[in-house]
Amino acid sequence: MRYATRWVTGLVAVAAVVGLTGLGTTAAQAKAKTTNKVVTFSQLTNHNPHRLAAIRQAARQEILTATHAKSSKVAAVYKVKLPHNMAKKATLTKDGVKMNLLPNSFKVKHITIPYKQLQGKVLNKYLPKANRVTPLKTKKVVALTFDDGPDPTLTPRLLKTLKANKVHATFFEVGQSVSRYPKVSRAVLAGGNELGNHSWNHPDFNAIGTAKTVSQVNRTNQAIYKATGQLPEYVRPPYGNITAAEGRAIEQPIIRWSVDSRDWAYLNTKKDIQSVVSATRSGSIILMHDIHAQSVAAVPTIIHKLKAKGYHFVTVGQLLDQQALPGLQYFGQHDYRTAGK
Template sequence: MTPADDGPNPEYTPKLLDGLEKRGVKATFFLLGEEVKQYPDVVRRMHDDGHLIGVHSYKHVNFKEVGTACTLQQIEKTQKAIYDVTGEYAGYIRPPYGCWQKELDAQVNLIEVLWNVDPRDWATTDADTVVQRVLKDTKPGDIILLHDASASSVQAAFTVIDTLQKQGYSFVTVEELLLE
């Protein structure tokens, strides 16, 4: 499974969507609300292509640093942005940096989704390094964290998908994985 964080990106997300379509893969995208507002056509395509869309935050803030009121505002603004484009509210959230406050569980009607494999693709432009990190650590049922903000991350995603599919892996959205 390959969720994508921090998008949509106007240059790289469409390329990722093209490659996912070619490979018959549905992914989960955790989106920034401000990017949804800026690039609604990319989000609409993501939705129309059958990918799962979740909340990341409105601006990439650490929820543990900004407090409950700001966190709730970040989530609500992102939910509204996603709804305005897709006509659907997200059911899942991946908090930036993986930082969540347990007391929010009672206030936020979203399922928190983190990851098992983080190749730190945002920290390198070397797709081969990202691929090696993913392949070294991935096992069945894992959630792989990737981003859709660079050519190297998109290329790494395609190589990971191609390689793992040849090994018998299937790629599903987090909803399909969690509800199995």
């Protein structure tokens, strides 16, 4: 299941691959981006529900940012009614996409989502050139990811290694640990890395049901927002388990992996190195854990050996060209399918 083939429904494929290229964008269209042009969400997304879910995700962050909301308001932002109807309209302004809101507890009538927050979420032709998706030009790329942190000792040690080697990674953190060590989570972002959601206390989502899964994710989003001021974009379900219903309800992209180091089973630095280096291919998402000393000790050699093979390290967001969408799960570059499938 981890090595998914490159298939999605025709609608998603067209929107994700063809739509974002911005082919056929005229000078008049480019100029219109900075005017008060009214568009439908169907136009913005090429009638793609996954992209509309991504816009809702960006809207929640903007509501919190615009109101300088405390973490206690994170639960409330998920209750704000946001567009599901493709026929609803928004306005392209010089600063971003302006959306009207229904009455809500934040007492906000409208928000303007900055264009930079909508990269990969709306079609390229509606974005300024600086915010359009541009595929990675580097051929041999991989993404290091680390689960189950933050650890007060090992995560900072790992961050020093990454910085020394000029490598950025993606960390999927457990909410209860974020609450204990918020300073470490802030350091992850400060180092130019990505921070994702790995549940509150690492249950098997398949065993707890959709309602409890959503609660696990939202509670961790709240902890990460409290620590960093940002809602995490991505979710990695513990054990990689998630149902289609849970994938729809979470409304965040699901990040899986294509290279499993099995470092938790080995607890052996040499085996960790061999496991990762031998299995890595271009476009791989590598799964490791920053709560095991042996794993952290393996990272410098893994980086050295993969660089020697010509690989470049990028974050998950960079690997996926910032195009990961809610309702879909991603195993590697160009390797995704519907969540729960």
